[in-house]
Amino acid sequence: MAIVEVNHPLIQHKLTFLRNKDTDTKTFRETLNEIAGLMTYEATKELKLEETEVETPLMKTKSYILPDKAVAVVPILRAGLGMVDGILALVPTAKVGHIGVYRNEETLEPVYYYCKLPTDIAERKVILVDPMLATGGSAIYAIDYLKENGVTDITFMCLVAAPEGLAKVIKKHPDVDIYAAKIDQGLDENGYIYPGLGDCGDRIFGTK
Numbered sequence: 112m113a114i115v116e117v118n119h120p121l122i123q124h125k126l127t128f129l130r131n132k133d134t135d136t137k138t139f140r141e142t143l144n145e146i147a148g149l150m151t152y153e154a155t156k157e158l159k160l161e162e163t164e165v166e167t168p169l170m171k172t173k174s175y176i177l178p179d180k181a182v183a184v185v186p187i188l189r190a191g192l193g194m195v196d197g198i199l200a201l202v203p204t205a206k207v208g209h210i211g212v213y214r215n216e217e218t219l220e221p222v223y224y225y226c227k228l229p230t231d232i233a234e235r236k237v238i239l240v241d242p243m244l245a246t247g248g249s250a251i252y253a254i255d256y257l258k259e260n261g262v263t264d265i266t267f268m269c270l271v272a273a274p275e276g277l278a279k280v281i282k283k284h285p286d287v288d289i290y291a292a293k294i295d296q297g298l299d300e301n302g303y304i305y306p307g308l309g310d311c312g313d314r315i316f317g318t319k
């Protein structure tokens with residue numbers, strides 16, 4: 112298990128634009144995908160490769176490729192969708208599953224409404240994505256769900272995480288690696304990440 116705050120200057124620079132309340136929807140969406148791509152580079156560094164042989168213009172040589180069933184990306188709807196294209200730009204052979212969970216605004220408990228996963232998901236490394244890890248309820252629900260479907264290798268990738276939610280996820284799922292662009296100060300009285308960036312789903316899709 113690892114908790115990695117990906118402190119790359121390009122990621123931290125781009126995160127500033129996502130935090131800014133005046134950033135428009137188009138810029139927000141594009142920048143979120145750019146960060147997701149940069150984080151993917153770090154989060155996939157332990158991927159196993161297969162040896163192959165390739166013929167260069169000069170000679171045959173040993174080289175390496177990803178196995179056919181290397182990766183599945185699973186966004187938690189809706190906001191997780193905002194990271195998928197950035198990840199697929201780097202891992203185009205990944206399959207994509209979807210888990211629909213929203214947070215009840217009063218109880219802050221996760222509410223399930225949809226799921227569709229690749230049939231061979233248990234054979235793949237799953238990158239579970241959601242920009243916001245607040246109380247941790249949605250992430251824990253989605254990880255439980257993946258494990259019930261036979262998945263054994265899960266990395267959770269988010270943009271900002273609250274320390275209290277992070278602690279809950281690690282306690283329940285100590286085998287899951289977590290990558291965050293930033294671990295923030297905490298949660299406010301409404302369960303929003305502080306300082307955070309507001310409601311990420313609404314900012315991606317322009318719904319408020």
Ligand SMILES: O=P(O)(O)OC[C@H]1O[C@H](OP(=O)(O)OP(=O)(O)O)[C@H](O)[C@@H]1O
Nearest residue numbers: 188189190213214245246247248249312
């Ligand atoms: O850690 P938690 O306390 O569970 O909160 C985090 C969840 O809340 C947000 O989703 P939201 O319920 O706003 O749904 P949306 O993506 O459809 O906007 C966010 O994208 C996470 O899924």
Ligand SMILES: O=c1cc[nH]c(=O)[nH]1
Nearest residue numbers: 245303304309310311
């Ligand atoms: O700060 C938060 C917490 C949950 N969901 C969001 O979109 N933002």
Ligand SMILES: [Mg+2]
Nearest residue numbers: 310311312313
């Ligand atoms: Mg939302």
